[in-house]
Amino acid sequence: MRSAIRPSARSGDAVPDPILEVRDIRVEYPTPDGPARAVDRVSFALSPGEFLGIVGESGCGKSTLLFAITRLLAPPARQTAGSIVFKGKNLVQLTERALREVRWRDYSVVMQSAMNALNPVKTIAAQYADAMRAHGQTERGAIRRRSREVLSLVGIDPVHLDSFPHQLSGGMRQRVMIAMALLLSPELIVMDEPTSALDVVAQRSLMAEIKTLQKSLGFAVIFVTHDMSLVGHFSDRLAVMYAGVIVEIGPTRRIFEAPGHPYTQGLLDSFPSVYGPKIPLTGIPGAPPNMLMLPSGCRFHPRCPKVMERCATEAPALYAAGESEIRCLLFDSARA
Ligand SMILES: Nc1ncnc2c1ncn2[C@@H]1O[C@H](COP(=O)(O)OP(=O)(O)O)[C@@H](O)[C@H]1O
Numbered sequence: 446m447r448s449a450i451r452p453s454a455r456s457g458d459a460v461p462d463p464i465l466e467v468r469d470i471r472v473e474y475p476t477p478d479g480p481a482r483a484v485d486r487v488s489f490a491l492s493p494g495e496f497l498g499i500v501g502e503s504g505c506g507k508s509t510l511l512f513a514i515t516r517l518l519a520p521p522a523r524q525t526a527g528s529i530v531f532k533g534k535n536l537v538q539l540t541e542r543a544l545r546e547v548r549w550r551d552y553s554v555v556m557q558s559a560m561n562a563l564n565p566v567k568t569i570a571a572q573y574a575d576a577m578r579a580h581g582q583t584e585r586g587a588i589r590r591r592s593r594e595v596l597s598l599v600g601i602d603p604v605h606l607d608s609f610p611h612q613l614s615g616g617m618r619q620r621v622m623i624a625m626a627l628l629l630s631p632e633l634i635v636m637d638e639p640t641s642a643l644d645v646v647a648q649r650s651l652m653a654e655i656k657t658l659q660k661s662l663g664f665a666v667i668f669v670t671h672d673m674s675l676v677g678h679f680s681d682r683l684a685v686m687y688a689g690v691i692v693e694i695g696p697t698r699r700i701f702e703a704p705g706h707p708y709t710q711g712l713l714d715s716f717p718s719v720y721g722p723k724i725p726l727t728g729i730p731g732a733p734p735n736m737l738m739l740p741s742g743c744r745f746h747p748r749c750p751k752v753m754e755r756c757a758t759e760a761p762a763l764y765a766a767g768e769s770e771i772r773c774l775l776f777d778s779a780r781a
């Protein structure tokens with residue numbers, strides 16, 4: 446890894462500088478009833494080569510957060526606060542042109558629908574060549590070689606370079622997108638539910654392949670999914686989002702073994718346990734709030750099985766709890 450090493454304040458062990466530091470990001474969608482704040486002061490750091498899973502129910506702001514981090518937010522969405530420091534540069538201050546240099550070469554993005562991301566009238570080879578030429582690689586032989594190489598990495602026969610997207614199955618198109626994200630050997634790949642269009646078995650096997658690639662090539666991953674059980678085996682850390690905020694962040698193993706936030710506990714109860722025996726699916730009653738009418742105090746309080754009187758009036762901060770941070774008043778040690 447190319448990053449600098451600095452001593453850890455807590456343990457004294459050497460820990461690498463983060464490759465990405467997201468600080469206090471806020472994103473709003475204007476609506477006739479006022480701004481909907483889909484992401485509200487989200488912060489986290491990612492180490493080189495680390496695999497971070499971001500989980501939460503549909504509508505909690507995961508995609509909006511990823512679009513902000515990758516600087517791909519499209520109007521009417523607006524980032525109103527926060528910085529995104531990637532390899533020492535604040536992406537918020539870069540021009541569109543400077544961003545185009547960094548995107549794809551230093552970080553790449555795999556979005557939810559490969560069908561929308563791929564150009565239907567160009568072969569895979571032509572699309573890969575466009576991406577490489579945009580970053581200065583113009584030699585035909587080298588482009589062809591690298592294109593074959595990345596397709597092989599994701600388990601697709603390079604003969605498919607001459608196929609058009611519609612000639613491939615859904616699973617193959619997702620793999621073609623992942624291979625495209627690998628073309629320029631980026632240090633970070635951001636993925637938004639890249640397997641969600643596939644059946645469960647195909648999802649699991651693609652996930653395992655992504656993990657193998659990540660380990661052998663050493664890139665960092667941010668992987669968004671609404672399915673907590675999908676990332677359980679693969680991520681180093683997990684961030685759980687609810688109504689635009691992170692409610693729990695910590696090592697994946699720790700969160701699966703001892704989830705702290707009542708929402709995380711509910712999410713885990715919604716899926717068969719990955720580590721332990723199968724349990725009945727109970728889920729979380731109710732639905733996430735409308736971002737225009739957020740509950741007072743703790744945003745989760747109308748659905749929380751552990752709700753206390755103060756939860757309706759006091760907004761919890763992210764409190765340190767062992768290796769995790771948890772946004773729940775039960776972890777407010779100052780008041781416990
Ligand atoms: N185009 C839009 N206009 C207005 N509000 C939007 C728009 N897209 C998303 N939102 C709001 O942002 C919230 C988060 O959406 P999104 O980031 O897509 O969540 P997720 O990816 O977790 O499902 C939604 O609940 C909705 O309130």
Ligand code: SF4
Pocket residue numbers: 706707708743744745746747749750751752753756761772773774775
């Ligand atoms: S702060 Fe209160 S309502 Fe919110 S998660 Fe904790 S116990 Fe539940």
Ligand SMILES: [Mg+2]
Pocket residue numbers: 507508509
């Ligand atoms: Mg989404």
